[in-house]
Amino acid sequence: MIYRRIDHEKLNRLHDFIFMLNKESENGSVIVVEGKRDVRALTKAGFNGNLSVFNHFRGVSDFVDTHSSTKKKIILLFDMDRTGKHLTRKLLSQLQYRGGNVSLLYKKKLAGIDNGKIRHVEDLSSYAPYLSGITGSRPDLYFYT
Numbered sequence: 001m002i003y004r005r006i007d008h009e010k011l012n013r014l015h016d017f018i019f020m021l022n023k024e025s026e027n028g029s030v031i032v033v034e035g036k037r038d039v040r041a042l043t044k045a046g047f048n049g050n051l052s053v054f055n056h057f058r059g060v061s062d063f064v065d066t067h068s069s070t071k072k073k074i075i076l077l078f079d080m081d082r083t084g085k086h087l088t089r090k091l092l093s094q095l096q097y098r099g100g101n102v103s104l105l106y107k108k109k110l111a112g113i114d115n116g117k118i119r120h121v122e123d124l125s126s127y128a129p130y131l132s133g134i135t136g137s138r139p140d141l142y143f144y145t
Contacts, residue, residue: 010113010114011127011130011131013113014045014113014124014127014131015046015131017106017109017110017113018042018045018046018047018131020106020109021042021047021049021075021106022046022047022048022049024049024073024075024106025047025048025049025050026049027073028072028073029072029073029074029075029103030050030052030067030070030072030073030074030075031049031050031051031052031075031077031106032051032052032053032054032063032067032074032075032076032077032078032091033051033052033053033054033077033078033121034053034054034055034078034079034083034084034087034121035053035054035055036053036055037121037122038051038053038077038079038120038121038122039051039053040122040125041121041122041123041124041125041128042121042124044124044125044128045124045125045127045128045131046128046131052067054078054087060087060090060091060094061094063091064091064094064095064098067095067100068094068095068098068099068100071101072101073101073102073103074095074100074101074102074103075102075103075105075106076088076091076092076102076103076104076107077106077107077110077121078107078121079119079120079121080107080111080116080119080120081119081120084120088104088107092104
C-alpha cells in the first residue's frame, strides 16, 4: 500500500481556492473550463456553482458571441498546457476587445498553490477526497463540519 504524505497547508490553500470560486459563482461570475473532466474534478473538490464548458461551444467566435453581451465577470480557468494557454490568449483578446470583464486571477492562484505542479484543472480530482471530507480510502465515510 502506498501512503501519500498530505501537506495540510496546500490543502488549506486548495480549500480556500474552491471557497473563493464558489463565492464568485454566487455573485454571478461565469467560470469557464475546457471540458467535462475539469467540471468533474471541480465538483469532486467541492465546487457547487455553475460552470461554462468551452467545448460545448462551436469555437472561439461562438463562445465570445454568447458571453460578450453579458456584463458579468468571466473567469477563465483553462489548463496551463499548450492548448490552454492558446485558448486563454485568444479568448482574452477577443473578450477584452468587446469590452468584457475577464479575470485570470484564479488561474494564477491555482498555479501558485503547489508551485506550478498543478498544471491541469483535472489534477484537483486527486485532492478531492481530502477536500470533500472523505476519510481514508472508504468513500462511504463522510464527516460534516
